[in-house]
Amino acid sequence: MSTYVEVRSDPTLWERIRSRKKGKSIAAAYGVLVAAFVTLAYLLSLAGWLPADPDAMDLGAMNQLPSASHLLGTDFVGRDLLSRAMVGTQAFFLPGLLSVGVSLLFGTLFGVLAGFWPERFATPVGLFLQLMESLPKLVLVLLVIALFRPDIYLILLVVGVTNIPATAELLRAKIATLKRKSYIEAALALGVHPARVIGKHILWLHGRGVLLVQATVGMGEAILIETSLSYLGFGVQEPTPSWGNMVALGKDYFFRGELWVSTAPAIPILLTVLGFYLLGDALREPIAERRAS
Amino acid sequence: MLKRIGTTVLQEAIRSGGLLLVVTFGMFALLSLAPGDPVSMYVNVQSLSPEEVEAVRHELGLDRSFPVRYGAWLSRIAQGDFGTSLRSGRPVAQDLWETGWRTLLLTGSAMVLTLLFSSVTAYLSATERHPRWASALTAAGYGLSGVPVYWLGYVVIYVATTRFNVFPVMSGTSTSGAWMFLVPVFVLGLGNGTVSEVTRHLRGHLETVLTEDYIRTARAKGARLWRHLYKDGFVMPLSSLVASKTPYLLGGAVIVEQVFNWPGMGRLAWQAALDRDYPVLLGITLVAALVIRAGHMLKEATQVAVNPQLAS
C-alpha cells in the first residue's frame, strides 16, 4: 500500500544504507546466535541435563580454575560453575520477559494515549510517568523485598514498572513526529479507522522498531540490574544461582588475584547483553529501510 | 498576555505540587509498610521492657498514625525545614546539599562522557565515514556497558593497583590529585549500560535526518553536514535523552559510589532505606522529583527553542 505521504530518499545514500546490511547482518546473526544459546541453556537446565549438580558442594575444591571435571571451574563452596551458569539463565529468562512485557504493555498504552490525544492525555499521563520516574529504582526494590521477600519475579516486575516511562515517552515522541508529518491526518482523512491507524500503521509499522529495541534493552537490563542488586546483597538468593549473584560472590576473591571466579559468570553476561543490544540494532534496521521505500 | 503567563505558571505550580505530594506520599507509605523501624538504631530493643520501647517510639514520634506523621513532615517542609536524619541527627538539607552536588558532579561528568562517546560512535556509524572505527567503537561501547558496573570497577582498581601501583579511590583527606576522580567517571560513564541506548538512539535520529530532503540539498550544495545536522540530529534527541536520564543522574550511581567511596546521594538513599530513615529518604525523593520535573520543563523549553513549530 503506497498511499503514505513519505520522504523520498537519496538513492546514493539509500544504497549505502542497504550495503551496510552486510555488516549489520553479522551483528544480527550474533544476536540471534546468542538468543539461541541462551534458550538452549535455559531449556537444558529446566530438563536437568547439566554437566554436574549445581548444588553439589566440595569444600576441598573451592574457587578453582577450569579443569577436566569442571569446565568453568568452581565457586566459593566448590560448586560447578558451568552448571550453575546454565541454571542461572532461569533467573532472567522468564522474569526478564515479564519485566519487558509489563513495560511494553503499559508503555504502549500510555504512549498512545499521550501521543494520539495529547490535548486530553499528554499532561496527566506525563505527570504520572514523571511520578514513576521520581521513585528511586533500587530503593523501591529494597523496600519491596523487605515487605515481601527477595523474589526475582517481584524484583523484575518492579523494574518493569519503572521502565514504563521510557517506552511511553519514546512512543509518544514517535507519534508526535508522525503527526507533524501529517501522516496520521492523511491516514484518517483517507477513511482508515482510528483503531487501525493506531494498531497497524503506528504500532506495527512505525512503533515496532522502537518497541522491539525496548524489549531487547529491557532484557539486557533485567540481567544487569540483578547484578547490581546482587552486589548490594539483594539479588537472587542462595542457593539459587543467577549470573549476578555468581559475579557478586566471586568479587570477594578478586583482589587476591583469583580473578576467574568473578569473571567466569561476567563473560556470559557480557556476551548475552551484547547479543541483545546487537539484536536490537539489527531489528531496527529493516524498519528504517521499509520506511524509506 | 500576562494573564496567560500567570495562569500557565499557576497551572504548572499546581501540577508540580501535586506530583511532589503524590511521590512523597507514596514513598512514605512504602516505608511505613515495610517491616522494621528506626528504633533499633537508637537502643538495643532486647534489653528494654516493652513500655520502654514504646517510650522510645513515642520520643521519635513513631507511634503516631501514618497520615499524621506525613502531615507533620509536610508542614515542616512547607516551612522549609527538611528535618534531621534519624541516623546521624544531621540536618537533612545539609546532607542533601553535600551529597547532591557531589552526585551531580559524578553522574553529570559520567553522562558527558557517555554522550561524547556515543555521539562520536553514532556520527561515525550514521555517516559511513571510517566504518572500521565505527564498528570498533560500537563494539567497545556495547561491550563495556554490558558488564556489571562493579565488576568493571574492580577490574579498573585491580589494574591500577597491580600494574600502576596506584590506588584510584579518593578520600576526603587525599591530596594525590583530583585526576583520580576521572576513574569512577570512566567506570560509570562507560559501564552504566546506557552507552548502547544512547548510541542507538542518536544513530537512529542521525540516519533519519540524513535522508531528509534538506540535508540532501545541503550536501548537493557542498555545505558542511554538521551545521544542518545538529538541530534535528543531535539537540533534539539529546535533550530527550538527558531529560529521560535525570532520575538516573541523582540515584543511579549507588554501586559506583560504594566501590569508589564517593559520598553521593545514591549511597545516602540506600543507607536511609535500610535504616528506614524517613526524613532523609523523603528529602531525597522530593529533590529527585523536583529535578525531574525541572528536567522535563527544560527539555520542552529547549525543543521549542530549537524547533518553534513544536509549541502547540
Place this chain on the structure above:
Amino acid sequence: MPNMPKMEVYMKRAMVAVLLAGAVVLPAFGAENRQDGFPNGGRLVYGEYGRPATLDPITSNDMVGLRVTELLFNGLVSFSPKNEVVADLAESWEVSPDNRVYTFKLRRDILWHGSSGAAGRRVTADDFVGTLDLIQNPRTLTPLKAPYELVADTRRVSEDTVSITLKRPIVNGLGRLSFKVVPTFALQNPDFFARDDPFSQKPVGTGPYRLREVTPEGDVVMDANQSYHRGRPHIDEVVLKPFADRNVLTQSLLFNSTDMIVQLNARDIAQVEGDKRFNLYPYNALSYTFFGHNLQNPHLRKKEVRQAIAYAVNRQEMLDSFYESRGTVISGPFAPGSWAYNLDVKPLSFDPVRAKELLARAGYTRSGADGYLMTEDGSPLQFTLKVPIEKENETIKRVVLAFQNYLKQVGVKVDLEFREWQAWQEDVFVNHDFDLMIAEWAFDDSADISTLFHSKETGAWRNNFIAYSNPEVDGLIIEAKTTLDREKQRTINQKLHALLAEDQPYTFLWTVTNYAAIHKKVRHVDIQPFKFFTFVDGWYIPTKEQAGSPE
C-alpha cells in the same frame, strides 16, 4: 552496615579484685607525663567498613562510632589489656561496706578539649553527675539506659568528688561504671540528649584525641590532645576513613591509603600476613556464632533431633575452610575467652552415623524417594533456616550452604530463606516465625546468659526467642545472678555450660579471632580487646617513618 548482626547483651561486668572498705589508691595506667622517650609526631590513618552514625558516647550504637568515642572520651575507670579495672579520670575511690555506694575522687588535671591551642575548662564532679542524669533521663535515647538502670543516685560531694549509689549491690560494680563523661554544659539541652544536637557530630571530650573536622566524604580527622592527663599522645593525628566496600578497604591498606584496619576480614588475613609491611594483632571478642532452634517446632523440641543436628555438622571443617582455622569451635553458651567457659565440656564431634542413630531413635526411620527422612504424616523432615541479608555476608553464606549440605547427608532438608535485615529481626524476635536461624551473640565482659535461656524471657523482642524452658537451668541462672561470690558464679556457670551443651538449644558453632592489621611503623601497640583504642596514646611512630604518610 554491620557485618553480622551482633546482638549486644549488656550484663553486669565481672571483674577481678573487688575492693571493699577503705580507700585504695590505684596508680593511673601509664605515666603522668609521658616520659617513655618515644618520639612525637606522625599520622595514623585507619580504615573501617561503614560510617559512624554519631560520634558521641551517649547515642553511639554502632561499632565504628563507638571506637571513635574511645579516641575522644574517657570515663572514671578504664580497663587494662587483661581486663583489670584501672583508674582513668578518677584518681581513687572508696566503696561502701554494703557495696552500694561508690565514691570517686577525681583528678584535678582533666581538661575538656578546647579549640586548637586554647586550654579547655576543667572537668568537675558536676560533669559526671550531669552525664549520668542525662543517660537516665527518659527522653534521652541511648543504648546505655539498660546498663545504667542500676544507678539509683548520683551526687556531687565536692568539686572533685562524686558519689554514685547503686540500687542493689553487684559483684565488681566498679567495672560497670566506666561510662564516658560528656560536658553537659556544652549541650543544646543539658537535661536530655537527642541526636540532632550538633554535639553528636561535633563532640567535645577529654580523650587523647580531639576532633578537628569531619570531611564531607566522612573522614574523621582528630588531633592529639596536648593537655591529655596521661601525657600528650605521641602520634599527632589520627584519621578514620570509612569505606563502603570491604574488598576496597583491604586494598586501601595494601596500597598505603590507610595504615590500619581494625577488623580485618577473615579471607584477607593470609594475604596481609604474608606482607612484611604489616603486623597482625589478634584479639578476642566475647562473641560466638550459633544456630538457634525454635523449640516451638515439634520436631526441634525433641532433644535427639537437636543433638543429631550438632553431630551432623562438621564445624571444624567449616572453621578451617571458611575462616582459615582462625577461631575455636565452642561447646556451650560462652565464648572461650570468657571466665565462665567450661573447658571440661568438649564440643560434640562430627559423627553423621551417630546423628542418623539419634534421628532414628527420635522416630524418623523412613526415608522418602528424595532421600529425606519422613515425618509421621509423610512429609519430609524439613526446616526453614532464616538468614538476614547483608551486603558483606559471604562467609555466612558459605556456612549456611555447608550446613544445608551436611544435614542433607543425614536426611534432613533445610530450606534457606533470606530476609531483609529488619524483616528478619521481626520474624525472629517478634513473630517467632522461623525453624532455624543463625546469628552471633556479642557479650560484654560479664557472662550473664539469663536473658537468653530463662523461661520468662520470651515475648516480643526478648532474647529467649527460641522459647527454651528448663527449670533446672532457670534455677541456676537466678542463682548466678544473685550471688555475690565470684567463685560461686563461676561454678554455677560451668554447670550451666554443661547442661546447655547436653540440651543443645542452640547448635553452638565457634568464636572467630579478630585481627587488626597495623603498619609496622606503628610501635608499642597495646590493644584492649573490647575497647580497642584505650591505649592509643602510647602508640608511636619512629621519627624516620613519620613522613610519607598515606594521603
